[in-house]
Amino acid sequence: MKKTIQLLLAFALLFSSNIYAQDLNPVIDGIIKEANENSQLERLAHELLDVVGPRLVGTPQMEHASKWAIDQYAKWGISARKENYGTWRGWERGITHIDMVSPxxxxxxxxxxxxxxxxxxxxxxxxxxxxxxxxxxxxxxxxxxxxxxxxxxxxxxxxxxxxxxxxxxxxxxxxxxxxxxxxxxxxxxxxxxxxxxxxxxxxxxxxxxxxxxxxxxxxxxxxxxxxxxxxxxxxxxxxxxxxxxxxxxxxxxxxxxxxxxPVLKIVAESKDLGEVPTFNTIGEIKGTEKPDEYVILSAHFDSWDGGTGATDNGTGTLVMMEAMRLLKKFYPNPKRTIIVGHWGSEEQGLNGSRAFVEDHPDIVKNMQALFNQDNGTGRVVNISGSGFVDSYDYLGRWLAAVPRDITQHIETNFPGTPSSGGTDHAAFLAAGAPGFNLSALNWSYWNYTWHTNRDTYDKVVFDDVRNNAILTAILAYMASEDPEKTSREKRVMPISPRTGKQAEWPTQRSPTRKGGM
The missing domain is CATH 3.50.30 (Glucose Oxidase; domain 1)
Structure with a gap:
């Protein structure tokens, strides 16, 4: 009984000390207060989803989205650029009318x-x-x-x-x-x-x-x-x-x-635009003490175009943009350089993130951590250590600074296993860099919004997206400030139940740099 009481007291002391430390941290306090009282998410969502619209690779809308993001970052004092990595078949959707004229x-x-x-x-x-x-x-x-x-x-x-x-x-x-x-x-x-x-x-x-x-x-x-x-x-x-x-x-x-x-009349107008550039949109807040070490915020910018790409991956994009805004306002001189990657052509095979990994080995080599968000509008409910043996130590430290009302919903899995595909952090994992996916509650994602004609603004749950922006901003801040460089020691991979053989760490793959032709 005495031992139980001691453990409870120790836990209470640890919990109270974390809250006390958080309350005394002006950066974290500022991030939380600003996100809750002056969120830009609804405005950004309207401009991206309603005005720009879907962002299919090779379309003028993807070009428009990049310009919009760069202009928005400039208003916040964040440098951003479009970074070409290949070409794609250019195309623009026009009017569709499908009418039955008989019987x-x-x-x-x-x-x-x-x-x-x-x-x-x-x-x-x-x-x-x-x-x-x-x-x-x-x-x-x-x-x-x-x-x-x-x-x-x-x-x-x-x-x-x-x-x-x-x-x-x-x-x-x-x-x-x-x-x-x-x-x-x-x-x-x-x-x-x-x-x-x-x-x-x-x-x-x-x-x-x-x-x-x-x-x-x-x-x-x-x-x-x-x-x-x-x-x-x-x-x-x-x-x-x-x-x-x-x-x-x-x-x-x-x-x-x-x-x-049945007799139908179908009008399906479109424009074939030939071969056009395909690109990533990159934003950056330069580090002061360790400018050649990097924390990366990650979300794919492109979408399919049945809807407006609201939850795949407009919401992930909004999380990263709002997190960058919060960081620039309350942490303008980070210890390490903070990069945001809005990747192109994820839907055709992680092409944008794979190109960035291939084209920037110096950044990948010196990466402290990457935080990726993709699967829908829901609050983050799972974070895996992605197969890194010591991920529990540093992710645990960083998560301790996040408000309890956010972390109470999150299950962690350490050391976890590396993802071989599916979303963009996998491109970095394949190069051995510590990338972590902020996996969200699905809100009927797979049936109702994933790649569908119903993936639109009205499906966004802004309370959850706001929590995710706070989580991401604090994790980026803590990763940047951490005096220790993150370990890249990989776990011993388990035996695959499918093959009966030991699984292997994913291997790096090159992007498609000329697609859709």
Whole structure:
């Protein structure tokens, strides 16, 4: 009992001393007060998401976003620059109209995919047909292919329900829910096998349909939520590819299957801009005592363009911009240089961060720490040591300075394992540098906002984003001030349950420096 009381007293003393130290720290106090009372997040979000909009690599909007960020940093007294690292296919989205004109008139909800070939303002009018449901083999499909000439082809599976599973789980009987899932699984299996019997897969069949003279392709990449589809890139060269939301897509499918011959007019205007530069946007607050050592704040700037890229990765971008503003105001002369990296073309394979790692080995070699935020609008709930043996020591010291109302939500995992991809800190880990991902609560991220037509300003939860900005700013401050250089000693990697062999530390990969052509 006596030992328990002593431990409790020691913990209370440690806790109170941390609070006392924090209260006496004008930098931390200033960061917290300013973030809570004079946050710039809502304004920045409006300007980035509503005014600039989506930031697809190779588009004028990505160029606009970079200029906007550089100008914003300049207003705060932070030097920033655009740093080219390659080129990409330039493209600009125009107007999309998808209208059913027969057997009745209805405007449909949908949009052209990224890098879609333009139809021009006159558009294309044609009947929509489905793929045959019982393809015997590749020869039978080859014999059927002439049927697509001059027609729109529906290339996605006809989903049996537009209700997400959580809705079924809440309202359906257990038997009914299970029946739906079994039927959907059987339909999905048969759809995939049917495509396989054509001699193609879901990607390669697109070129075959275009070569056979299809007027265009209609897809529906449903994201398992009400009214939400994932919007990626077109794979056609000359004919339009549009994604139609599930409610309208399944109607078209039923009409085509029942012989009612739906006719659509699709206008999908766009501009092919040739080969354009691709780049990162870099901001910097120069260090005073150790200017050649670096703390890096990291978030990818680019997005897909189904929505406006609000939670992927507008919110991560806002966190880093607000953190830099707070640091410049209350910590204008950091011990180490603080860099913010707004990476380009993350969505096509971490290209911007990989280019920075490859082009700046001196910075990577002398990196104190990198803090990355990507996955959605939620508060940070997990930080891993990324496989560094001593990460508990220094991350623990830094986190101790963060307000308890923020850290109480965070689980830590030490030493953790290094990420091999998925988001930009992985590019730095592959080079052996201490990069840490600030992993967020998902707020239905995977179904509703990740790469979808619903990733927009209204999904941002500003209280959580504000907490993340405070967390990031304090971690950067503590990492900069730490008298010790962070250790890069790596853990012994575990045995992979998949292969039965010892896992290896990720290896550094070069970026794509000429893409989308």
């Amino acid at each position: 009745r008139v209805q405007s449909l909800d949908g949009m052209q995919l990224a890098w879609n070939p333009s139809t021009g303002s006159t558009g294309v009018t044609a009947e929509a047909i489905t793929l045959p449901s019982n393809i015997a083999d590749a020869e039978a499909f080859k014999a059927w292919l002439p049927n697509v000439k001059g027609k729109f082809v529906l290339i996605s599976m006809n989903q049996p329900t537009g209700r997400p599973d959580y809705n079924w789980e809440e309202f359906a009987t257990e038997e009914s829910f299970q029946k739906m899932k079994d039927e959907r699984d059987a339909m999905t299996k048969e759809w995939r096998e049917n495509i396989g019997r054509t001699g193609y897969n879901t990607r390669t069949i697109i070129a075959a349909l275009e070569e056979a003279g299809a007027a265009g392709l209609i897809a529906s990449n449903w994201s398992r939520g009400f009214g939400v589809n994932k919007i990626f890139s077109a794979r056609t060269k000359k004919i339009p590819t549009v994604d139609v939301e599930l409610e309208d897509y399944t109607m078209l499918y039923r009409l085509a299957e029942s012989g009612n011959k």
